[in-house]
Amino acid sequence: MLKDSLVQIAINAREASNKLQYLTAEDRSFALNRIKAVLENKKRDIFKANEQDKQNADKLVKAGTLSASLFKRLDLESGDKFATMLQGISDIDRLPDPIGQITYSSKLDEGLELFRVTCPVGVLLVIFEARPEVVVNITALALKSGNAAILKGGKESILTLTALSSAIQSALNDTVIPPNAIQLVETREEIDALLDLDKYIDLVNYPAACNAAETLLIHRSILSSHLLPLVTALQNNNVLLHLDQESLSQLPPSYDTSRIQSCIPEDFDTEFLDLEMAVKVVSDVEEAIQHINSHGSKHTDAIVTENEQIAKRFMQGVDAAGVYWNASTRFADGFRYGFGAEVGVSTNKTHARGPVGLEGLLIYKYKLCGNGHVVSEFE
Template identity: 70%
Template sequence: MSTENIINIAQRARIAANKLQYVTTQDKSIALNKIKSVLADKKQEIFKANRTDKKNAEILVNAGTLSASLFKRLDLEKGDKFDTILKGVSDIDQLPDPTGQITYSSKLDEGLELYRVTCPVGVLLVIFEARPEVVVNISSLAIKSGNAVILKGGKESILSLTALSTAIQSALVDTKIPPDAIQLVETREEIKALLELDKYIDLVVPRGSNSLVKYIQSNTRIPVLGHADGLCSVYVDKDADLDKAVRVVVDSKINYPAACNAAETLLVNRSILSTHLIPITAALQKANVRLHLDSESLSYLPSTDSPLIKECVSEDFDTEFLDLEIAVKVVGDVEEAIQHINSHGSKHTDAIVTENEQVAKRFMQGVDAAGVYWNASTRFADGFRYGFGAEVGVSTNKTHARGPVGLEGLVIYKYKLYGNGHIVEEFGEGHGKKKFLHEKIDVTEKIV
């Protein structure tokens, strides 16, 4: 696609975003319900495209050019996945509209009122790998938050992506939402060109590999919301309940090992090695998890004659395995666990298993991550599970949005000032000057 055509896509997205500033919550609801209906009607057509993608992707897996973990994310027909996708649209529709919310109000003077009001970010560029359902999730979130979005998925799922995005655009034709609010691009060359268009695009959201995110962060002036790694840890404290520890560790690793919120490191307190280590590692091995153990934890196992057991190297604690593998390290106390996580983690999600409330609070206060959990699996780090309806991505940033990013992460705010011929010259500290009132305004019934 030519540069001129790429600019045209971005321009159309900007025009759509400008129009979205005026749509109502009801307009958005009508559009989302129409999308759900059209997707349901075109289910078999979408499945046909998905089968072709899977067939082509299987060839790439066998050739070693596509990872098995990415292939697993491709399937739209598995179980109740498609029904879950449709339910996600309804869930987003039922969420409160994040735009038009007054987050600050102040009476500066009689007849001079200031309001901070949430509004859409504008144009989003979302880049992701595999998972074709992301098109539906993000399109729904964009519409609900009043944003236009340009989507780029992996080439391995291009037919599925095209079928889904075409269905969504057709659903928008007879609504107040411009069809250009949802656009799909196909090639890396198009992304490279779009990353230069900060005049039209307001926020880039990369969802994918470490290399993808770092490439985008290094090749654009547009703000980037995302995370490069998912190096999550579970720390089993000396006061951990054994049954809880087994449940949390195993689920954190095996529920979906290819996900960014799966645990990659297990930290075990030295004082419970004789009671907790063997049951936990046995449960992991039963689930076919390969263990990369440090020398101390390795010495506690009754047998190391297993293809699922190996001694770790230092690089293992900085590795996102994205598979049935986990690094295991012995630590002396919660402070050492915190230090290790803050040194090696990716600020995504980390958990502690303990019955000691003070230790749990110390861990949750000290670990620098978007999510810190007590006696719960790291796999809960997800916009749908948080009640966001879905997520546009997970952010480890410390500005604007952090953790699973739902609707609230897709709005910013503007200040609206209502006056009556007021001028700054009248205010000050000198004789005859007016002073600012700075009185909070009751906004219960206020619409601005």
Template identity: 65%
Template sequence: MAEDYIKNIVKNARNAANKLRHMKPEDKTICLPILRDKLQSDKNNILLANRQDKENAAKLVQSGNLSASLFKRLDLEDGDKFDSMLQGITDIDNLPDPTGKITYACRLDEGLELYRVTCPVGVLLVIFEARPEVAVNITALALKSGNAAILKGGTESRLSLAALYSSIRSALAKTNIPPTAIQLVETREEISALLSQDKYIDLVIPRGSNSLVRHIQSNTRIPVLGHADGLCSVYVDKDADLQKAVRVVVDSKINYPAACNAAETLLIDRSILSTHFPTIANALAQAKVELHCDAEALSSLSNQENPYFKSCEEKDFDTEFLDLRIAVRTVDNVEEAIAHINEHGSKHTDAIVTENEETARSFMQGVDAAGVYWNASTRFADGFRYGFGAEVGVSTNKTHARGPVGLEGLVIYKYQLYGNGHIVSEFGESDQKKKYLHQRISMLEDKDA
């Protein structure tokens, strides 16, 4: 890969990001309805390309070179995925502009005022596998938040991405947004070269397998926002309502098993092994879920012959199955459940089913994860469901963004100081020196970020 080619990509992205910083909100978002309309009119061509990708990917699945979960994520005709992609653009368009918002204002002295103001991150490098609709999600979120984005999808979705990118470019051409605000790259060699461009790229957002994310984290100096695993757990407490437990556990596992927010571990309180667990286990088995149970859990099902009930291995509790399998462990209480999750979980999303508010609050406070839920499916961990319009990904980081990341995760802030010839040497602790006022002031008027 020619170094000049990569430099050209990142410099163009930086120039586009600098121009986006100065654009008014209405000038940035005017492209979103245009983009939606263009994608709608190009739907047949996009789906044709997607079918070709699926035909090629099916051969890779048969040969063992592509997982079934990645294949499922590739499908733009799965359910209402295409329409949801378009609706996401509208939802993002309807959200307020996240830039130029004052989050802190302080008067340091008369005529000396400090403001903390939200602003775009700059240039995003987004690397993802399988899901071609991510290109559209990122485009809408990046432009709304004033960021430029370089997109790299998986080779399995190459034709779908080319069709989507053609629509994106056509939409941008009808606006004042720089055409290089969104760029698509295609080869793995380009990823390695781009990961070295920390002078121009401000944030890397990987969406894909554990190996992909860890490779990126280990091979760049650029900050990385994302998660490597989706090891989510559901804990059924001794005070759980059985009907709620069945609903939450089954939905968490089977609603979309290939998703990172699907449950991979089921923790059962020992005191309800005989009362609750058999019903929950049978409901999962009826949905064709394999239960990899510890000795106690399996023993409580000993009077039932079911091919879906199996013995677990210790590694199962550190495995992201991404299909119809779940690991089951027996615990003594909520404290042991919390300890298990904090040891084996991936800090993504974990849930408790209980009618005991004190127990629930203990769980939600004690579990170290981006999302903690009470009597609700882990599958709710999603930017669209949170009202973000769409998401750039899910972050398990402990930096400026955590959990499903939408518009607010694509802005940072800067401190703006307005003075009138003020100098630091005039301030100090002696009687002759001025003292800082540190008075909080109104944050009604937005500043230019």
């Protein structure tokens, strides 16, 4: 029964995707503005759902089954987060229409012309973590790029996600875009079943947080001068450190080690998702590159150095979607790259890499226009 309903969800998404192929930039722009207006109108209901999600999640934090960092991502009410979410819709709407752009053309013969033209991927299945505003970011990017989307957020934010999704579908009812262009599923079991429906679903992105530094590699030559100030600064900000033996040996005997642990090999392959960091001493940039390429996530890596040649070697040698020199890894974000928003940061090596904005949700098709040409004429 579950599979039958999911097949229908996938079919509905495919049908919506097929219709989106024919809609104009004006149609899609109208839909984005309508979504923004309805979300603003339903702000109170959305906040009420978000408050209930936070109350439920707080119990899980106290029970030790949900991390404090995930809890913080649930909050849609604090500061200007809701306003920023709505502004993101407008920012995406203002971007140039990405569909139908000619990226290559060639005249193969008289009256025989080849064009490579951008087009939507089709149906996206997007799985994301606790931040509920992601459903709006992805919706805006999907519709701007002419794609349908099936969305699965974290169960901790399900009430907020449902409220946001309901507002989006209500808005789409006032447009030429089918409401089934954006659909929400709730459980892991549903995702497992949807992954088998590649007849209808074209692309799966799994955006996960994110761009916090997980490992610090420090050059042996500056160990005595830089390690202690770094450790102290991190400790003052409540970061739990996993130090290798060489760095541990540099700490004074009287140093407070209550938030310091001796690291194990698995620490260098761990995404801590909290205020935690592994620390390792390396002898040179080549050892650092080797370590990163063996243990890194291929997301984003940064080097802090005044030596330009060393920085260039690092940026050339590290296999990651983003490589930075004297800049925070927190810049690994589609909004900060000027993409308007993102559906995630891809570490893949085909189709899209790095922050995935509009361009990453497009593919292309080749259009060949002839005048009765046949291949035998060219043999």
